Amino acid sequence: MSQTTAPFHTPADLAEALRLLAAHPEAVPVAGGTDLMVAVNYRLTRPAAMLDLTRLAELREWTDEGDAIRIGSGVPYARITAELATVLPGLAAAARTVGSPQIRNRGTLGGNLATASPAGDGHPPLLATGADIEIASARGTRTVPVEAFFTGPKRSVLQPGELITAVTVPKAAGPQQFLKVGTRNAMVIAVCSLAVALDLDARRLGTGIGSAGPTPLTAPDANLIELPWGRTGLFNDALAEEFGRRVAAAARPIDDVRGTAAYRRHALAVCAARALRRVWTAAHGGSGR
C-alpha cells in the first residue's frame, strides 16, 4: 500500500447530491475547483472524499424571478459577465475581475461563497444589493441573507451536509459600481474592493467592502449618508468625500503582504468617493459607466 484514493462521488442531480452529502458529510463539494484544487495540489487540505457538482444541471442555470435574478451556485463567472451585465451590473463587473479567463470559465459564485475568503470578488456586490443565499441539505432548504452568511476569515454559516444551491440577487434599480484595487492590472487578489448600488426610487444606497476586514463588510453608516435625492445639482465633492470617509471607517483592515491597513483605508475612501460620483452622475443622465 502506498496511497489511498479518496472517494469521488458523482451525483447526477441535486437530490442525489444531498443524499450523498448526508451519508458522507466529510465529502467536500467541488464545482469549478479553482480554489479547492489549488489547496489540494499543495496538500494544504486532504479531503477524505469529494462530491462533484458539475453534473447538477439545476445549479448551472439562472432564472428571472421578476424583481430578482436567482443564480444557480454552479454558474461560472464568465456567464455572469456575459449574460447578466444589464440586470446585475455590479456583480457582472466583479465577475469580470476574477482571476484569468480560464478561471472565470470554471470558477463559480457558489464556490466563492463556500470558500468565504474576505477577498472573494463576488461578495461585495452581493452585500451592496442585499442578496440571499439559498442553502440546501437532506433536511430541507434555508435562506440566509448575505450579511449574515460570513462568520470569520474563510468561515460561514454553512454546516456539514449543506450545499449552496443558489444566490438570489435583486435586479439593479439604479447604477451600480464595483472597484477592485490590486497591484497588477489583471489577475490579482484584491488589496481591497468596493461595491456600491444606488436605488433612486427607494432612495437607498448599498455598499459592500472586500479584503479589508476578517469578512466582507457593509458600511451601514455610509449607506445612510444624506443625499440630495431629487435635487441633482446639490450633489458635490464634499458629499462624495464624506461617503469615502464613512466607508473607510467601516473597514477593519490589517497589514499584510498585499498592502498596509493605512493604504487600504485610503484606497477605500478614494474608491468610495469615485463610485458615488459615478453612480450619482449615471443616475442623473451622465455617463457613469
Add this chain to the structure above:
Amino acid sequence: MPEPAANTFAPPQTPTPPTRAAGGVGTPRPGGVGSSPTRPDAEAKVNGAFDYASDLEFPGMLWGHTLRSPHPRARIRAIDPAAALAMPGVAAVLTAADVPGKRHYGLIEADQPVLALDEVNYQGEPVAIIAADTLDLARLAAAAVAVDYEVLEPRCDPEAAVEAGDYFRYQPVRLGDPDAQQPAAVVTREYVVGMQDQAPLGPESGIAVPALDGGVELYVATQWVHADLEQLAPCLGLEPDRVHMAIAGIGGAFGAREDLSVQVHMAMLALATGRAVKMMYDRAESFVGHVHRHPARMRYEHAADADGRLLYVKARIVLDGGAYASTTEAVVGNAASLAVGPYEVEHVTVDAWGARTNNPPCGAMRGFGGVQTCFAYESQMDALAEALGLDPLEFRRRNAVAQGSKLITGQVVDAYDPGRADRGRPFSPLADMLGRVKDIPVPAVPVGRDIVDLPGGTGNTTHGEGVRRGVGYGVGLKNVCYSEGFDDYSTASVRLELVDGATVAYLHTAAAEVGQGHWSLQAQIARTELGVDRVELLPNDTKAGSAGSSSASRQSYMTGGAVKAACEAVRELWRDRDLADGPIEATRVFRHRATKPMDPVTGQGESHVQLALCVHRATVDVDVELGLVKVVDLTCVQDVGKIMNPVALEGQIHGGSAQGLGLAVMEEMITRDGRVMNASFTDYLIPTILDMPRMRLRIVENADPEAPYGLRGAGEPPTLSSTPAIVAAIRDATGLPLNQIPVRPEHLTAHFGRQP
C-alpha cells in the same frame, strides 16, 4: 496613429540552391544567420507535447522530496527518521550523515551543505531527503521525520553583517580624488532594491537513474550541465566519468538554474535505493529552492560641474547575499565595476559588499549585479540633470562613453570601429542611441480608452479620475560573458555526412536551451557556414565538452562562436574531401579574449569581455490617488552588434523589459526576520499581458570586431534599463522622489497623510 509592434527587419532572404562548400558570412541562406526560422521546439511547446524536465518518467521510479528547515537559523540537535521509514512505501530517508562524498558544494566557493550538518542558516535549507512510491507519500514521510531544532535568532540585517565583517566579498574602486573637486551641483540619495525572483514557470525537476557500473545518469533542467557535474560528482564520491548528465527540457531559467537544486539529492536517493528517482518542486518549494536577485541598499553621491560634466561619483553598495556564497562574489564584482554606468567620470569612490545573513541565498539573476546599481545611477543622473536644469537625455549625452573612453576600472572602451568618428570626436554608440530614442515621438494619449488601458485595469478603479502621465528614461550597461579572469569557453562538435543522399550537419554541444532560442541559433550558424539546409541537433549532454552556462548573455557569443569555428574547420576539410567517402567531423573550443581580476584595493583592471548598451523610454499613466501604475509604452534602442535572429532577439528584448517592469512595480520576495512571506504566484506578482505594453524597438548594429559576426549579447541589457526608465516616468507623473523598488501603491499615496 498606431505604431507597429516592433521595427521591421530585413526582408526574407531568397533561397539559394545548396552548393558544395559554399558557406561563409555574407552568403545569405534560408534559415541562416539573420533570419528567423521556425524554432525546432516551437510546435511542441505550443501544442503541449514538449517534454519538460517535470514531464519525465522512468519505469519503476520513486519520487524524491526534500525536508526543509522552517527556521531561518537553528541548531539541529537530532534527526529521527524512524516514523518516516516505518511508513509502507517509503524507500529511503537520508541526512547529512548519508552524503557519500564531499559535504559541501558551490558555484564559486563550496560552502553550501548538501544536507544541513548541525545547523541551518536559512528558511528552506534542505535537512533530509526522502524517496517513496509517490510524491504525496514522500511529502507525508517528510512531515513524519522528527527534527529537534534549537531555534536561534536570525541575523537578517545586511548592513549589520557588513559592520561585523560578515561578508562574501568587498570590492572597492578608487579613481582620482573625488574630495578635491569643486562641483556646481551635488545630489546624494539612498536607494533600496527589493529581492526579485527569477520565477521560471518550470519548477526545478529531474530524474536520476542508477547505472550498471555503479554510477548514475541524470536528466535535469539546468543552465550549465558541466558545472553541475563538477560540483555533484565529489559529493556523490564518484569519479566524474561515472556520472552522465543530460539537459532535460527547461521551462525558463533567468539564473535560477545555475546553482544545484535537485541534482545531488536525487542522485543520492537513486544510488541509495538502486532505483530511478524523480524530483520536482512545487511552486512554494521552488521559491525557496533556488537563489534570488540580491536585494540592495545603496548610497550615491553624484557631482557635476557647471557645464554638465560628471565630476565625481561616490557609491556605497550593500548587496544581501543571504546564507551561502553562490555567485555573490561575481555579482559584487559587477556591481562595483558597473557602478556608474556608461558615463565618463574621472574621480570615483565605490565600496561594494556582498553581506552574509540568514536571509534566503541570493545569486544569479538576469542582469547579475548590473540591475541594482543601474536603478541607482540612472536615478542619480535624472536628479543631477534636474539640479543642473538640463534635459535628462542631454545630460546623459554630455557624459556618454565613446570609443577610447575609460570605464571606472580603467578598462578602455574599444569595441567599436576605431576609424569611425562622429563630427571629429570618437564615436559614441550611446550618444547615437540617445539621439535615436529622442527622435521617436512619445505616444499621444488616446481618446475613449477601455478600462483595461488605464491604471487598475479590469479593476475599474479609474475612468480617468486621478490619472497623470509621465515619461522617463533609463540607460543600462551590461558586461557580456564571464569576467574577472575566468577561463570562459565553449565546445562544439560538427559532423557533416550524407544521409540518403542529403547532406546533413549534426551539431553536438552542451549548451542549454533555456527558451532564448539557442537551438535555432546554432542551426542558423551551421547553415550559413556550411551552406547546408538540414541541421540536426544532438542531445545536450556531458558527452560533449563544456559549453559554459546559458548566462551572462554569452551563449550566442560563446557557443555560437564554437559552432562557427567547428563549422569553419569542417568547411576547410570539405574542400579536399568528398562526403561520399565518409563523414567529416571537427570539434572546436572557443575562448573569448582574456580578462583580468579587479585589483582588490583600487578595482582597476580590464575585467570585462564585452559591453552592451540599452536605452529605454517609458511612458506611464499613474492613478496618483490610488497609487496604481499602467506602463503604456516602452520604447527601446539596443545595440546588438549583429541581428542574428530577429524574432528571437525581439523576444529577448520584450522579455528582459518585462522582467525589468516587474522589478519596477510589483516583483518582490518579501521576507520578515528571514522568512519568505509570499512564496506563491498569488502574492509574488509577475507582469501579465495587461501590464506589459506593446514595445517599439529600434535595433542598432554597431559590430564588435572581437565577437563572432560582430554580435553583442542581448538578453540582459533590457532588464537593466527598463526599471529606471519606468520609475523615472512614475516620478515624472507624481513628483515623488521614489528611491525604492518595486514602487508600491503605498509609496505613491503615503503623502496623502494619515487617513481616518
